[in-house]
Amino acid sequence: MAPSDQNSGRAPHIPVLLRPLLAACAPVAGLWLDGTFGAGGYARGLLDAGAARVIGVDRDPLALQMAAAWAGDYGDRLRLVAGEFSDLDAHAGELLDGVVLDLGVSSMQLDLAERGFSFLRDGPLDMRMSQSGDSAADLVNGADEGVLADILYHYGEERASRRIARAIVAERAREPITTTLRLAEIVAKCLPRPKAGQSHPATRSFQALRIAVNGEFDQLVAGLAAAERALKPGGLLAVVTFHSLEDRIVKRYLQVASGTEANANRYAPARAEQVARFETVTKKAVGPDEDELAENPRARSAKLRVARRTAVRAEGIEGAAVGLPEIAKKGRR
Secondary structure, three states: OOOOOOOOOOOOOOOOOHHHHHHHHOOOOOEEEEOOOOOOHHHHHHHHHOOOEEEEEEOOHHHHHHHOOOHHHHHHHEEEEEOOHHHHHHHHOOOEEEEEEEOOOOHHHHOOHHHOOOOOOOOEOOOOOOOOOOOHHHHHHHEOHHHHHHHHHHHHOOOOHHHHHHHHHHHHHHOOOOEHHHHHHHHHHOOOOOOOOOOOOOHHHHHHHHHHHHOHHHHHHHHHHHHHHHEEEEEEEEEEEOOHHHHHHHHHHHHHHHOOOOOOOOOOOOOOOOOOOEEEOOOOOEOOOHHHHHHOHHHHHOEEEEEEEOOOOOOOOOHHHHOOOOOOOOOEO
16 A cells, blocks of 8 residues: 655545455444554545544554554544554454454555665665564575575565575675665576566565565464454454465465365365354455556555454464465574
8 A cells, every 4th residue: 555645635545455345344333453554544444434443553663653644633533553463452452343454565665765675766675664673684694595595485486596595695795785776686687587567576585585574474374363363253354465475374264264174185084173263255355456456556466355253262373274384493694
C-alpha cells in the first residue's frame, strides 16, 4: 500500500484488495485489529465501513509517526500500538471481531531510498522494518556462503542462489557491500539480462534478504496463531499476500486449521479427524480485478484469503507443518 499525501491534496491511495476484503467480511462491525498498519488504509477502510474500533499495530516507527497527522480524526475509535503482529493477541488485550494482515513491504518503505528495501534506488543496505537489530548489510557481509545460498533459494526461490552467494562472498572480500545498488549490480551480473517485461534480476534476492532480516515467515506463522487465539467465535481473519511463499503458508495454515488438509500419501495411516478451528469464507484466493490493476499495478501479485473462527479451542501450529523453510541459525563469520 502507498502512504497518502496529506499536503498535496491528492486522495489517499486505496490499499490492495480493500474492496473485496470488505465485501467478504461484510457487515463489518465490532473491534478489529490491523496487524500491519502501514499507511493506515485498511484501518480507515474498516472504520468507514462500520467497525466500532480498530487497533493498528506496526513495528515500523515511521508508520505510527505518519499516522499522527490524521489518526485524531477517529478519536478513541482508533488505537495505535508499536509492536509486532506475532503478538497481536497481547496487543489487543480482548477478544476481536476481526483481524487483517497485509504482508510484505509497503510502498512507504519501498519509496524511501534510505530504508534500503529497493534495488531501484541507491541507499544504505538496511531493510529493517523495525529500524532496529541486524541489517541486510550485516547479513550480506557476515553470513557464510552456504547460509546466503539457502536464504536466496528458500526465501526468494532463486535458482542461481549458489552462484549469487559465491559472487557476494567474493565481492565483500574486496570491499564490504553497504549499498542497495552495489548489491543489485552483483546479483545482476550473475543472471541473464532480462527480456522486456521481465522483473529486475535482483527482485528475488532482495525479497529473500528482506524476509530473512525481518524474520517474516516466523512472524507470519506466529501471527496466524495469535489471530486464532484472539478472535471471537465467528470472528474473521483476512490476509493479503504478495508472493507464492507467503500465500502457501497462509493456505496451508488454514487447511490444517479447518480440517481440509488433503492426505498427500494414500498409503499413509489415516489422520485423526480434525475439528475445524476455522471455516473458509473465500474458497480460493481472491486477486485484483482490472479496475484495481489500473489503479495500482503493484497489486498484480496480491491474493486475499478470508476465514471465520469457530468456537473450537485454539491450538496453533508448528512452522514445519505449514512448510516453513529452515535456514541454518549459525554461519556468521
